[in-house]
Amino acid sequence: MPVADTSHPVSGVAERYASSLFELALEEGAVDKVTADLDRFQAMLDESEDLRRFVGSPVFSSEDQARAIEALAAKAGISGFFGNFLKVVARHRRLFALPGMIRAFRIIAAEQRGEVTAEVTSAHALAPAQEEELKAALKGVTGKEVKVAVTVDPSILGGLIVKVGSRQIDTSLRTKLSTLKLALKEVG
Numbered sequence: 001m002p003v004a005d006t007s008h009p010v011s012g013v014a015e016r017y018a019s020s021l022f023e024l025a026l027e028e029g030a031v032d033k034v035t036a037d038l039d040r041f042q043a044m045l046d047e048s049e050d051l052r053r054f055v056g057s058p059v060f061s062s063e064d065q066a067r068a069i070e071a072l073a074a075k076a077g078i079s080g081f082f083g084n085f086l087k088v089v090a091r092h093r094r095l096f097a098l099p100g101m102i103r104a105f106r107i108i109a110a111e112q113r114g115e116v117t118a119e120v121t122s123a124h125a126l127a128p129a130q131e132e133e134l135k136a137a138l139k140g141v142t143g144k145e146v147k148v149a150v151t152v153d154p155s156i157l158g159g160l161i162v163k164v165g166s167r168q169i170d171t172s173l174r175t176k177l178s179t180l181k182l183a184l185k186e187v188g
Contacts, residue, residue, distance in 0.1 A: 014100030021085050021101070022108045030081055031109060037082035042102050044076060055095045066090040116144045121151050121161040121172070138164060 025034040045051055054060065054068065069090040073083045089095055110117050118138050120126075126134070131148055138146040142164060157173035 013094060013097045014104045017085075017089065017094065017097070018101045018104035018108060021081065022105055022112075025081050026112070028081070031112075033080060034082045034085075034105075035109060037078040037080070038102055038105060040076050040078055041073070041082070041086070044072065045099065055098055058093075058096070062091050062093050065093070065095055069095070110147060114144055115147055116142050116164060117147045117149055119149050119151070119163040121153050121156060123152070123154050123156050123158050123173070125152055126150055134160075134162075138162070 021034065022031070025031045045055065066087055069086045073079070073086050078086070089098060089101070107117065120134065131150070135146050135148055146164070155174065159171040159173050159176070161172050162169045
C-alpha cells in the first residue's frame with residue numbers, strides 16, 4: 001500500500017488529518033473525488049466570510065458545528081470520505097484548522113503525482129505567457145512539474161514572491177525598498 005510522504009512543511013494538526021484523509025482516499029481509489037469535494041468546499045470558504053468566521057470560531061459547540069457542516073456539505077453535494085471527514089473534524093472541534101488541512105491534502109496529493117506547487121504573490125495578475133514562463137523556470141530548478149497558485153497583492157508594488165516548499169524567493173519592490181531604506185539608515 002502506498003503511504004503518503006508527510007515531510008512537507010504544514011502544521012501538525014492539519015497534516016495529521018490531511019494525511020489520514022489522503023491515505024483512506026488512496027486505499028479506496030477516491031483521491032479525485034475527495035479532491036473535487038475539497039475544491040467545492042474551499043470555494044464555499046472563499047465566497048463566504050460568514051462561513052470563514054464560523055469555521056474559525058470557538059464559540060459554537062461541537063454539536064452545532066457538526067450539524068451546520070453536515071447541512072452545508074449536503075447542500076453542496078459533498079458526501080463520501082470528505083463529507084464524513086468534515087463531520088469528524090467538526091465533532092473534534094478542529095474546524096479552525098480546516099483551511100490548513102485542505103492545503104496539506106493538496107500538497108500530499110501533488111507530491112503523490114510527482115508535482116510541486118509554487119505559491120506566487122504578484123502585484124497584478126500574470127498573463128498566461130508569463131505564468132508558463134514561470135512554470136518552465138521553476139521546473140528547471142525543481143526538476144518536477146510545477147503547478148502555480150497565484151495570489152494578487154498590490155501592496156508588494158512590483159516583482160514576485162515565489163515560495164516552493166520551504167524555499168522562498170522575494171523579488172518584490174516592497175522588499176527591495178525596505179532593504180534600501182534600512183541600508184540608508186545604517187549609512188546616515
